[in-house]
Amino acid sequence: MLELSKTMKLDDGALVERAKSGDRTAFSQLVARHEDVVYRVCFRVLGSREDAEDAAQEAFVRAYKKLDGFEGRSSFKTWMVRLSMNVSLNERSKRKGTLPEAPMPAPAPDPERELLASEAAARVHGALQEIQPNHRAAISLRDLEGLSYKEVGESLDIAEGTARVWAHRGRAKLREALSE
Amino acid sequence: MSVEELLAAYATGELEGEERERVESALEESPRLRSELEQYEAMFVLLAAAAEEEVKAPKGFRGRVERRVAIVAYLGAATNALDDLAGAYGRAILYYLRLV
DSSP: OHHHHHHTTOOHHHHHHHHHTTOHHHHHHHHHHHHHHHHHHHHHHHOOHHHHHHHHHHHHHHHHHTGGGOOSSSOHHHHHHHHHHHHHHHHHHHTTTSOOOOOOOOOOOSOHHHHHHHHHHHHHHHHHTTSOHHHHHHHIIIIISOOOHHHHHHHHTSOHHHHHHHHHHHHHHHHHHHHO | OOHHHHHHHHHTTOOOHHHHHHHHHHHHHOHHHHHHHHHHHHHHHHHHHHHHSOOOOOTTHHHHHHHHHHHHHHHHHHHHHHHHHHHHHHHHHHHHHHHO
16 A cells, blocks of 8 residues: 555656556556546447457556557557557457447436436447447547547547548538438 | 538637638538538537546456456566576467466
8 A cells, every 4th residue: 555655646657667667556556547538438439338348458458568668759648548449449340240239328326417418428429330430539539538639649640630630521420420 | 621521620619710711601602501510519519418428447447457467467477487497498388378
């Protein structure tokens, strides 16, 4: 616990350095900080909570193995989003042709707003599954995660201008899918 | 990009300068584009609501990742130790054992 409390206040860069030198507690802190965004990204690409968990776990395991290659040119979060996207899109292409299960809205404690959010989310997730993966990825990061086009580009390993085009074209396809 | 492709970006307020003017003048002349713009506006309301949905990693997720990472770390350490002891032959044995 002493080790954990020491790492609580460190920023991601410092935690990465500690994790590189073998401190697994530091890596656990990174997992704790970014598990939700990694899981969300996987869920939005794969459309199933079970598959999203497998992919998110795999993304963190790959991150641990590749930690020495992380040079800090982008933020750790962006790097993790990129890994999560790669794992999810690969998984998705492996089972191309199989339809994802209908996304399960998260159980809402009650308020009407949460109900509306989960209904909207179910509609959006359903429509997202109908558009091509690169467009889906760009929309998920830009319009659902709120990343800048620069961050979207870094996350998908593409130029900022390409990220912009993918988002624009994806939105057009999403509009069509939602109006069907 | 075509005006149709720029409409969504216009709806979110992302466009500036020449692109914005191009879309605005096209909108003035085309009821179809105005209707598409309304659909985009509705879509962004839906996206904003979807973005608010609480999607969190499941309970116990971190523990499961930690266990997998511990195995990776252990295997890495074992590979290095065996490599020191028996070189490539030892590495081959470990590789074989992992497959069993």
